Amino acid sequence: MSRQITTLGYALLGLLHQKPCTGYDLRKIFAETPFMSFSESPGSIYPALRRLEEKGDVRGRIQQGSGMRRRKVFRITPAGLGELKEWLEKPVGRDDVIRGTEELMLRFAFMDQILSRAQIVGFLKALDVEFSSYVALLKEHLASFPGDVSLTGRAALESGIESYQARIGWTRRVVAMLQPSRTRGES
Amino acid sequence: MSRQITTLGYALLGLLHQKPCTGYDLRKIFAETPFMSFSESPGSIYPALRRLEEKGDVRGRIQQGSGMRRRKVFRITPAGLGELKEWLEKPVGRDDVIRGTEELMLRFAFMDQILSRAQIVGFLKALDVEFSSYVALLKEHLASFPGDVSLTGRAALESGIESYQARIGWTRRVVAMLQPSRTRGES
DNA sequence: CGATACATGTAAGAAGTTACATGATTGT
């Protein structure tokens, strides 16, 4: 039955959790913030909102005042918040890393005010583990890469490795920031 | 008419330029190398190859020997190489950066043996410019980011900035490597 | 002889892109 929510759907749920919006508001967010690269096209957003509404994860109310355009303000429902939370809590696996860091960072961006600090730290630690093991894999590939075949291919792979290393450094810094220094051994 | 080639199509062209492959070979490349996250599903690759063949950008020949399975080996055609080269030479714009670095790095990976060293250096310098201006934009967004609204949202944005900064450092190093030190002024 | 790897495809469905279509309100 209820077909699964796409990344765009979760992005909409996350934004609607922050505050109620019209479809147009959401389009503007995608158009103006460089945060995630979703399309601002009405052809993607309005159908996605309709799907979420049919599923019961958001509810839209039409506002019609005098001297005011007709607009439909969407709010997240308890069911929608449940779906969002489930998505945020999903364990981080190798697959998530391979498909790109974008969705992972989107999840992280929405965790505030939904997950506990401990859960957020747990997510970051899982990211660290997965990124690190993926970097190790990429390095293996680099080592077994035929050097003569493609110079730029090698360099591109190196760029990927460095990008993941930057993400690893970031996760550790954020964890340190979220966990107030308990330098001397605790439980 | 001839509908435009997708990213997957260009990836196939690039790989077939390196060496002729069967559809199965290409699937294995996507399955085993962590290089780009394309699906290994036959439902995407075989239709993509057929589209390229109909367009005249690749040609497949059926090999049928005794004690050998029937297989169709695809080669890139001169027309296909032309398309590939055009894609590699396309100027780098802001849009390309917003849509993600993956396609840009894929292009770079295939430039070897197709573009001149000068063109490759030009591409990297264009990347540097675009990444840098994009980082500036992201920093502006970070500055005008309501600090109380979302701690993790801010942190996610910072992660993106750092990731781009790593890419910028990489471009400069590769440029330096490709341009043998002509410290004292030359033509 | 059975499992695994080789090898190629199709079919149904979902989702996104682009373009079209409409209309109200606000600012100049």
Add this chain to the structure above:
DNA sequence: ACAATCATGTAACTTCTTACATGTATCG
């Protein structure tokens, strides 16, 4: 009056995903 912005949607098309379908060769 006109343009720009607000505001919502639909339609055609392409592509990708998932699952199904088939069959050969090799290895143990």
